[in-house]
Amino acid sequence: MLLLTDGSVMVKTDSIQCDTTGTPTWAKLTPDSHGSYINGTWTKLASMSKNRLYFSSQVLKDGRVLVVGGENGNGRLTAEIYDPQLNKWTSLSPSGIFWDGNSEVLPDGKIIIAKYPFIYTKIYDPIANTWSAGPNTIGNSDEASWVKLPDNSILFVDILSRNSERYIPSLNKWIVDDTLPVSLYDPYGEESGPAFLLPDGRAYFTGALPNTAYYTPSGDTSKGKWSAGPTIPNNLGTPDGSGAMMVNGKILQVFSATPTSAKHFPRPSVFYEFDYLTNTFTQVKAPDGTDTLHGRSADVNMLDLPDGTVLYSNQCSSQCYIYTPDGTPLAAGKPTISKITQNSCTFTITGTNFNGISEGANFGDDWQMSTNRPIIRLQSDSNVYYARTSNWNRTGVQTGSLPDTAEFTLPSNLPTGGYSLVVTANGIASDTVHFDYIKCFVGIDEAQATISSVNIYPNPAADEVTIEYNSTVNGIYKIKITDVLGRMVSEESDAAVNGVNTHTLALSSISSGLYFITIQQAENNMISKKIIIQK
Secondary structure (H helix, E strand, C coil), rough: CCCCCCCCCCEEEECCCCCCCCCCCEEEECCCCCCCCCCCCEEEECCCCCCCCCCCCCCCCCCCEECCCCCCCCCCCCCEEEECCCCCCEEECCCCCCCCEEEEEECCCCEEEEEECCCCEEEECCCCCCCEEEECCCCCCCCCCCCCCCCCCEEEECCCCCCEEEECCCCCCCEEECCCCCCCCCCCCEEEEEEEEECCCCCEEEEEEEEEEEEEEECCCCCCEEEEECCCCCCCCCCCCCCCECCCCEEEEEECCCCCCCCCCCCCCCEEEEEECCCEEEEECCCCCCCCCCCCCCEEEEEECCCCEEEEEEEECCCEEEECCCCCCCCHCCCCEEEEECEEEEEEEEEECCCCCEEEEEEECCCECCCCCCEEEEECEEEEECEEECCCCCCCCCCCCEEEEEEEEEECCCCCCEEEEEEEEEEEEEEEEEEEEEECCCCCCCCCCEEEEEEEEECEEEEEEEEEEEEEECCCEEEEEEEEECEEEEEEEEECCEEEEEEEEEECCCCEEEEEEEEEEEECCEEEEEEEECE
16 A cells, blocks of 8 residues: 555555455545545556566655566566556566565665565666666565665665664665664564664564564664564564554554464464553554454555554455554654745645654565655645645655755645645644645646736835736736745735736735735736845
8 A cells, every 4th residue: 555645545456365466456545525534435546567466666756656576476577657647557677576675765766676686676766767786785685674764774684684784875885784682584484574763763673573673773884783672472473564653653563473384474463552662562453343353464554644544454355444543643753834835836845854753654575655755735624635745855754853845736626715734744744834725727828828027126125015017907916925834914906907007015014024925816827926024
């Protein structure tokens, strides 16, 4: 399951066939008009050209989706990109065999992907649409969970060992890291469990065995430090399977009995919340309300949603569920908004912490469903809309006070008016800001435009400002002043004539700062200009 940049969810369907290649089809879950995913709508998406099961997956910075290889099916030698706006797949030829492969988005937006025979990697450049050889790993990355750390390095534990290593993007190489005090891989299916970056900056790894381990990063290229984590209760573990970092900082995870030589993926499965602050596991009900799930942990998937809940799916069922965590969202994961600017029909939002605390949910090597990117939600009364974000400037986690930016476009059905706007990362929402939307028309050429040659003076201004503009019609124009967060501070109307018009705005009641003056002719076009008010 993948969270698209417009708040909808893209789900790989498998024709209700457990652990088989299934069909190359996908479905999309769109929340309803009130933002509810439970009451949302399912629609069928275009099919991939190849059958794939257990493949690498990433959402690109332009909003498209990359899938690579597959443990099962006929797509091991290929990759495909899905364009949500066109509902179209495009085939790629990465050169190599890809399965059981992890992947990560690098700081420059490129994707590093594990390649068979698991010491090789490949790097895909979405902008140039090119593939290049990546650096070899030191050990074997098969069945490994990768975790992105706050310094953008990528950590994993070599299969069937206690050795760990990290990829350093600035050096484009893997380096040896600390040795674990416990084993995570079982000796039969050679599986491990998901891993997560915790709110306190440590990484938490779970095993197919009842062991867990904590990793404390060094923050540079020197070795970090591993320590043993709490033992999973009742001799449970996670031979494959997923977990989700929830907005309250706890981790929802699926467990089963530890593997044996006869059963690599034991049944049934159970669900626990893990609290890293107390090192405790608390059992919760299975999605259907029972104590256990009949199936395997390897069939379960989870995804963090923008509303702070967790979406659950199972390969063996067409029924999805929503899990709602208790408590309150962590303040450390809360994005902030400092400015929203408009450029024609696109907007740029600026703030901090747009990538959140962690990458969200994790399955491990078989597919990736990260959500450490900004999602923008608008609300008016009970009506909820999602914008489509792209080109966020960071792909990391726990970026603190570093300035973040992202572009967004509004849905075509968005009515004009005022909205409460938030940006979310991994389901944790910012404080709301007021956002005024004036309908923007794309493709209005100069012959169709009713307004042109806008000048404002003086700029900077103190007590008043004059707007001079040319209109091609007689009509009423709205002239508004908004602040950098899109909040309207002044609005007046001006009766224009065909030709040059001037209008003076009083600024005495407006504080010093950067503002935008917008001139709009009803249901036609608009022009915005920056103005600095200095008292």
